[in-house]
Amino acid sequence: MTPEQYFNRQIQLWGEATQKSLQNKKIAIIGSGG
Known part of the structure; x- marks a missing residue:
């Protein structure tokens, strides 16, 4: 495998x-906000 x-x-x-x-943050925000 080359460095590139x-x-x-x-x-x-x-x-x-x-x-x-x-995606996890979106789910967490929706869960806590809703």
């Missing part, structure tokens, strides 16, 4: 983790 491939994979994993955390 590794870097791209890290970005992909980070993006997925960010989306999951955002």
Whole structure:
């Protein structure tokens, strides 16, 4: 695996983790606000 491939994979994993955390925050906000 080249450094570039590794870097791209890290970005992909980070993006997925960010989306999951955002979804959890939305659910939490809706749950507490509603």
